[in-house]
Amino acid sequence: MIKLAHEKQRILICGGTGCISxxxxxxxxxxxxxxxxxxxxxxxxxxxxxxxxxxEQGPIVIIEKDNTLYCQVTIDDIDELxxxxxxxxxxxxxxxxxxxxxxxxxxxxxxxxxxKKQHRILLDLCxxxxxxxxxxxxxxxxxAALQACFxxxxxxxxxxxxxxKLRGRGGGGFPAGLKWEYTRNADGDPKYIICNAxxxxxxxxxxxxxxxxxxxxxxxxxxxxxxxxxxNIGYIYVRAEYPLAVKRLRxxxxxxxxxxxxxxxxxxxxxxxxxxxxxxxxxxxxxxxSALMHSIEGHRGMPxxxxxxxxxxxxxxxxxxxxxxxxxxxxxxxxxxGGNEFAKIGTENSTGTKVLALTGKINNTGLAEVPMGxxxxxxxxxxxxxxxxxxxxxxVQIGGPSGGCIPEEMLDLPIDFDSLYxxxxxxxxxxxxxxxxxxxxxxxxxxxxxxxxxxxxGKCTPCREGTYRMLQILEKITDGLGTQDDIIxxxxxxxxxxxxxxxxxxxxxxxxxxxxLRYFRYEYDAHIEDKTCPSGVCKKLISYRxxxxxxxxxxxxxxxxxxxAIIGERGKPHLIVSENCTxxxxxxxxxxFQAVKMG
Amino acid sequence: xxxxxCNTEHPEVANIIEAHRNNPGALIIVLQKAQSVVGYLxxxxxxxxxxxxxxxxxxxxxxxxxxxxxxxxxxxxxxxxVCMGTACHVRGAVTILEKLQEQLHIKSGETSKDLKFTLExxxxxxxxxxxxxxxINDDTYGKLKPSQLKDIINKYR
Numbered sequence: 001m002i003k004l005a006h007e008k009q010r011i012l013i014c015g016g017t018g019c020i021s022x023x024x025x026x027x028x029x030x031x032x033x034x035x036x037x038x039x040x041x042x043x044x045x046x047x048x049x050x051x052x053x054x055x056e057q058g059p060i061v062i063i064e065k066d067n068t069l070y071c072q073v074t075i076d077d078i079d080e081l082x083x084x085x086x087x088x089x090x091x092x093x094x095x096x097x098x099x100x101x102x103x104x105x106x107x108x109x110x111x112x113x114x115x116k117k118q119h120r121i122l123l124d125l126c127x128x129x130x131x132x133x134x135x136x137x138x139x140x141x142x143x144a145a146l147q148a149c150f151x152x153x154x155x156x157x158x159x160x161x162x163x164x165k166l167r168g169r170g171g172g173g174f175p176a177g178l179k180w181e182y183t184r185n186a187d188g189d190p191k192y193i194i195c196n197a198x199x200x201x202x203x204x205x206x207x208x209x210x211x212x213x214x215x216x217x218x219x220x221x222x223x224x225x226x227x228x229x230x231x232n233i234g235y236i237y238v239r240a241e242y243p244l245a246v247k248r249l250r251x252x253x254x255x256x257x258x259x260x261x262x263x264x265x266x267x268x269x270x271x272x273x274x275x276x277x278x279x280x281x282x283x284x285x286x287x288x289x290s291a292l293m294h295s296i297e298g299h300r301g302m303p304x305x306x307x308x309x310x311x312x313x314x315x316x317x318x319x320x321x322x323x324x325x326x327x328x329x330x331x332x333x334x335x336x337x338g339g340n341e342f343a344k345i346g347t348e349n350s351t352g353t354k355v356l357a358l359t360g361k362i363n364n365t366g367l368a369e370v371p372m373g374x375x376x377x378x379x380x381x382x383x384x385x386x387x388x389x390x391x392x393x394x395x396v397q398i399g400g401p402s403g404g405c406i407p408e409e410m411l412d413l414p415i416d417f418d419s420l421y422x423x424x425x426x427x428x429x430x431x432x433x434x435x436x437x438x439x440x441x442x443x444x445x446x447x448x449x450x451x452x453x454x455x456x457x458g459k460c461t462p463c464r465e466g467t468y469r470m471l472q473i474l475e476k477i478t479d480g481l482g483t484q485d486d487i488i489x490x491x492x493x494x495x496x497x498x499x500x501x502x503x504x505x506x507x508x509x510x511x512x513x514x515x516x517l518r519y520f521r522y523e524y525d526a527h528i529e530d531k532t533c534p535s536g537v538c539k540k541l542i543s544y545r546x547x548x549x550x551x552x553x554x555x556x557x558x559x560x561x562x563x564x565a566i567i568g569e570r571g572k573p574h575l576i577v578s579e580n581c582t583x584x585x586x587x588x589x590x591x592x593f594q595a596v597k598m599g
Numbered sequence: 600x601x602x603x604x605c606n607t608e609h610p611e612v613a614n615i616i617e618a619h620r621n622n623p624g625a626l627i628i629v630l631q632k633a634q635s636v637v638g639y640l641x642x643x644x645x646x647x648x649x650x651x652x653x654x655x656x657x658x659x660x661x662x663x664x665x666x667x668x669x670x671x672x673x674x675x676x677x678x679x680x681v682c683m684g685t686a687c688h689v690r691g692a693v694t695i696l697e698k699l700q701e702q703l704h705i706k707s708g709e710t711s712k713d714l715k716f717t718l719e720x721x722x723x724x725x726x727x728x729x730x731x732x733x734x735i736n737d738d739t740y741g742k743l744k745p746s747q748l749k750d751i752i753n754k755y756r
Contacts (some may be wrong), residue, residue, distance in 0.1 A: 017724070017725055017726060018725070018726045018727075018728050020731065021724075021729065021732075021734075021741070022729065022739065022741065023727050023737035043714075055726070055727065055728035055729075056728040057728075058728060076708075108708065161677075198739070200722060200723075201720045201722075201723070202683065202684035202685045202686075202723040203685035203723060203727060204686045204723070204725075205688050205723070205725035205727070208725055214607060240631070240726070241721065242725075277633065278627075278628075279628075280666075280668075281627050281631065281666030281667070281668040281669065282666045282667035282668040283665060283666050283667065284722065294623055295627065297623070297624040297629075298623070298624035298625060298626040298627050298662070299626075299662065300661055300665040316623070333703075339602070356646055357727065359684075359685065359686035359688075359727035359728075359730070360685065360686050360689050360690075360727075365728035365730075366728060367688070367729050389668060397685065403750055431685065433685045433686060433689065435689060439689050446687075447685070447688050451683075451722070455722075457665075506667055562698075562701065582697075584694055584697065584698065584745060585694060585745070586745055589745070589746060590746065593738060
């Protein structure tokens, strides 16, 4: 790769949505003006990059010359960073990352476990380049893969993708090369390429981060697909809820057109390609390929039964190859390193890397790219920094609403398509939510069911009525009114819905129930038999009380209680009147003496 | 922006329709653009779009009611969105939503009578490191505790 020769030293500010929402854009301006005021602006460039992945510690600033990573930087810190670090070469200790294991401060991001254990090939340039400047991508080897493709036959490229054994990263894990081949061989003209950027899973933001951090890698992947399949037009269907991603895609497309990477006779070849952006309008089911295509056509985004598959009859009934953002971003890498080399990363049947969104009760919330086959334990404890507040891990939920829960005993399970499927979960888009002892698994299943029920398009009865009925049963159980018969009903409904729904949304909607029943049946039993919620989450099954031994009668809880459920006065231990209590937990949060107890 | 009092054709919407009349599949784009001009999609606008695009009103309603981005009723001056993503859920988003409903005297999806606030939930804003998180217009409030909500809302009253 060509290394970009920077005349100036660079200061990289994370410009991912997480950091921007905590004020990263203000840092950019402030840095620039402070450098100017100190006459140092000729020495340093300040760049708003894509997501660095380390969202928990945002806003993040990296001083590139010595790889120093500063965490949770605010405007008030800029002056010190400039005068102390940049001018005097001294670390600003208080803003360095603290290693949760030994409380040591670490300056270089290369020494932080979160980054050390990753295998960043897709995210490599996210956080290093300015995503709004095409020359930075080109100078880091961008569009070289496309150029290389023009010297090969389209069928050779498809062969290369097949050799790489790349499986679609949208969830199902269908071999990408095979899908390309089917589309190429299908009859019909024109053929379409679609990039699915409708990332609707709660707790998943990897596609968004790739687009925000390195939009050209997605465009290049689509261009190569277009050339290989024989298509001249591509659509990117992106969530309207991702305004920054949409903005950066538009800039990238404009720049690629202006520099001849998109449009007519690209780079002097016979190949022409255009890319259009279609903004989604907010419907989870539009992540399903046939629903997505209906939405591009301007209809309600409802799926249709298959066959024929989209590779034969897709958008406007023409052959269509739909892959997601991460799949396309892999393509230039495969071309550059060769399918065989790519296949060496990961496992036999799941090659390459996977970007995971780590969230929940984990210390290092963020985005991590790992080789396929890494164990859940390594991801959670090494990269994720372990469980928040020293609590005990209970389970990992992986794959979004369609996925499932994996209990603590199975943490050594490798993360790849097949082993997750066998364990009752799925890769999905790669959302990984860590759950600790304070998570109620019945409540969690209810949460996902509520989501899939709301998002069901309503076209087929098993999904429309079935998810509603399952939700009602779960509500009954979490309200303390469940019976053992309900479990039998849940199991029967799950089977029927999985077998008879029209699309993936319905087919996978019961997964959260099936997997929690499989591994956490005792929690269902506690709700049904003992009328208790062991994790203290289901409101109808918990109550608060004040331990008179610990109560200092300070009136803090009484003052904060929004429903006047606490009685007492200064010097007199307080009492909670349970009929008035709405179980909001504010008293528990506010009591300085841990006198409020749950149970 | 919030209230439309006209029985005649909305001129800007007419321009939007004109620009997209011949594009296949443009209905969603037209609805998005019309909503950004008018603020919401009152029945007059739906009718204008149906006539202008040569579609039945039921087709336009069908699309407008399917996607969560479209609103058929006026919107509040301040839009409060509570993130209900998985990370926010396990870190207490339900309690945050309940407190907001209590304090604003509206349910999720509703707009206060004085058109000051609209309260809604979103599936995930992707700022999971800040969970539980809400946004009010373009401002983000993360790592929220229920007791902080009153002061936050008062800033927008």
